[in-house]
Amino acid sequence: MGRKIILDVDTGTDDAVAIMFAALHPELDLLGITTVNGNVALANTTDNTLRVLDWIGRPDIPVHPGVPHPIARFGFPGGRHFEQDDENDPHGTELPIPAPTTAARDTGAIEYLVETLRATTEPITLVAVGPLSNIATALAVDPSVAGAVDELVVMGGGHAVTNVSASAEFNIWADPEAASVVFSAGFARRTLVTLDATHRALIPQRTCEALDALGTPAGTAAARFITRRIGAYEHTAVGAAPVHDVVCTAYLVAPEVISTQHLPVAVETASPLTVGRTVIDTRPGTELVPNAHIALDANADLLNELLLSTFARDVTS
Template sequence: MGRRIILDVDTGTDDAVAIMFAALHPDLDLIGITTVNGNVPLENTVDNTLRVVDWIGRPDIPVFAGLSRPVARRGFPGGRHFERDTDQDPHGSELPIPAPHSKVRDTGAVEYLVETLRSTTERITLVPVGPLSNIATALAIDPSLTEAVDELVVMGGGHGVTNVTASAEFNVWADPEAAAIVLSAGFDRLTLVTLDATHQALITLEDCDALEKLATPAGIAAARIIRRRIDAYATAMTTEHAAPVHDVLCTAYLVRPEIVTTRHLPVAVDTTSSLTIGRTVIDTRLDTPQEPNAHIAFSADARMLSELLTSTFALDARTGRPN
């Protein structure tokens, strides 16, 4: 039995790759997926997530619909950093794989999180790779849920690298109040995988060719999806032939922690300034008076990530063996 995890996603291209990795790697036991508004509206995150689990032959993994808006705001703090379904959009509204046959569960994502974490006899790893709205709402219902989580692995934030604004990374910026709640909740171990790390673990067109040659559903989908990201980054950021696939670095970290280099530091979220809202303020001073609350990933190994993707996406979902 692998490490039991719940993914919280806003699927999204990089979320899709993270889901496939978590669903296929033999060291991970993906017991549920919760969805949240983020990269695309909630109805699309649900649809895309169901597409992924169906496509790779894992419709047994339950999918739950979560919050369609931030916890304290009617919408995002400001304008988007790209227009939907344009050449600069790395996601698109729908993933380029067939529509799903599976259905979302009747239970809501927050209810599922609360019930599962309250009832578990074995601690669970929680991996939110989108805005933290679902997680913050579950904690508001029951702050003691942190005791059921062995590690919270968050894709979000940035120190030297940002994207949606000059100060902020999208997941934290999209619901800054939720991020502030989660980062201060007191989890035994909180690992924050930042843009500083994900932008060092770029996946290349050559990597996509290798994935496609696997001829597995996951390999084919990952190649197709990542090529879209590479094209979007080339259009928007003049980065050619490679792109970050942020969320999958979190799931890769679960099986190979050495893939990232972390520092144990204090981090807080700006929820008020018009210029820096959503910024993750990471205190790197040696003499900081603040207590560390997160293990911050600042760098990552691109080659290790590529090798992990290729070896994992070669596996057959039914047998757990190479196709």
């Protein structure tokens, strides 16, 4: 089997593409998926995740619902940089594929993460592409579980590029205290894929057409999801869009899809003006200790090739 991974998601369109990539790529062994509040409410992120797995013929992958709110800011607004379900919303509440016939597991995300990481005899890669509420809560239950993770890959933050505010990217902004906990925890390796990188790896409409032409469930769904994103991003990138989360799963099989620097990063949790900011210290000779391998650039051509080759697989036939 391939590299063992657990995905932590807030499934909208880009999470969906990342899930399909992880579930179909032969070099990855997707052990389970945990869901969290984020792009949409927890019930919808869970439902969307189940839709994706049913659609591509992988209902065997267990889905565990997680934390329905930030760990500290229970009244934190679910603010986004778009109105939900309008033309600028890259996700929509429900993904445009059939409702699931399978159900989420009774075991919640926190119990699943803690027990799985405690019990494993092999390293597991943890890939978190939503707010970090589940990961921080699992660490609060048992900080030692970080030792079972060979690498934590996070989609979040930005240095020169942000979205939900002038200072912050949505995943980090949505639960900044959780992100602060995760960035200071004892993971052996931490890789942060920022908006700076994902906006360098755009997926154009011609790739959507090629995906649809594959005739596979994953190709068809990816074309739908990414086409919606292209429409929502029309004001910033004509005819193309970032698909942030799949950059993280693509990195697992092709590390060269991103370029990283080992740098210090901290999360702002106090200032109303900059809450959720990932403060990345790029100064030469800084005295701060690097704590993450931070991606600020990515290879668009390689990402597009990986999507086409991976989504050509059809496990339903």
